[in-house]
Amino acid sequence: LLRNEHRLTLQANAAEEQATLHFDLQLRLDEQLRLSSQHRLTRAAQATGWEGTLAMSELPEAPWLLDWLGEWLPYEPPAFAELPQQMRIGAGWSMQLDERNPSNWRALRGELRLSADLPAPWPIVGLGQLQGRLDLTATGNDGLWIPTEMAADLQLQPAAPLVADLPEPLRPTALHLRVTPGATSESSGELPLQLQLAAQGNSPATLAARLALDTAAPYSLRFTETRLKLESPALQLSDMALKGLNADLRLSGEASQQAARVRLEAGSRFTLAGLTRDTDLAASKLQLDLAGLAVEADLADRQLQRLQASGPMAIKLAQLR
Numbered sequence: 001l002l003r004n005e006h007r008l009t010l011q012a013n014a015a016e017e018q019a020t021l022h023f024d025l026q027l028r029l030d031e032q033l034r035l036s037s038q039h040r041l042t043r044a045a046q047a048t049g050w051e052g053t054l055a056m057s058e059l060p061e062a063p064w065l066l067d068w069l070g071e072w073l074p075y076e077p078p079a080f081a082e083l084p085q086q087m088r089i090g091a092g093w094s095m096q097l098d099e100r101n102p103s104n105w106r107a108l109r110g111e112l113r114l115s116a117d118l119p120a121p122w123p124i125v126g127l128g129q130l131q132g133r134l135d136l137t138a139t140g141n142d143g144l145w146i147p148t149e150m151a152a153d154l155q156l157q158p159a160a161p162l163v164a165d166l167p168e169p170l171r172p173t174a175l176h177l178r179v180t181p182g183a184t185s186e187s188s189g190e191l192p193l194q195l196q197l198a199a200q201g202n203s204p205a206t207l208a209a210r211l212a213l214d215t216a217a218p219y220s221l222r223f224t225e226t227r228l229k230l231e232s233p234a235l236q237l238s239d240m241a242l243k244g245l246n247a248d249l250r251l252s253g254e255a256s257q258q259a260a261r262v263r264l265e266a267g268s269r270f271t272l273a274g275l276t277r278d279t280d281l282a283a284s285k286l287q288l289d290l291a292g293l294a295v296e297a298d299l300a301d302r303q304l305q306r307l308q309a310s311g312p313m314a315i316k317l318a319q320l321r
Contacts, residue, residue: 037055086120118130129157139215150191151180247270249264260297265291
């Protein structure tokens, strides 16, 4: 494919050996190899095995390539003053496809390994501008993917549609996610992780947690030493206006595909400088002490079936009208 003085070359080689199909792919931009991928498809009685790799090292052709792709997209891609060139992406997988419907991605089973290094912000369609490092190994079973190894240090400037469902004052302008391996667990099927998440914007927030993920069925997640902090000078929720919101929650609990339980530990507190609802309610200097409160939820088919809160809760306020 030619565009002005630029050239895109796609080369695919396929060969069949007995029950295995070998498929190799190379993408060259202006005669420079930029992407390579190898695939092996092996047919069996009930499923098709799919093994593959993908590698990409740099993309100095990004400016003219994005401009070219913009002619084929159903929307106008965002304009960037300068696009980065350096990056590294590598992936490998070994999966089983549903023989009756190979295109059903939710039925995939197997293992995926992904490593990415983006030293400068890269535009990702539908996500935003992403920068940082990610190393991930995950296993999948019927559409459910569980990480078995993970380390990440990622910064994201989210695209507007990604945070459109949040109230405008709570929409972050930047997110920083850091995940590091935790202390070695005595259980071979448990993945310990330390998580830190920071959101910048009109309502800054931080989340720190110690996680333990069971990587074998029945899957579950336990979290301890978890602290969520949120500040917002002004927040409008439906017909209610909140001023001077400050939340400091200390959490622990567990979650599975069927249920979740969250406990609020000592020091959990929610304060407001003022609260008004239309013309019929006003409160000032409101404080909720939530230590000891427990929230339980039951799930079925990933839908909420029951939600219950129980335990002590103290409310203090200076004035109520």
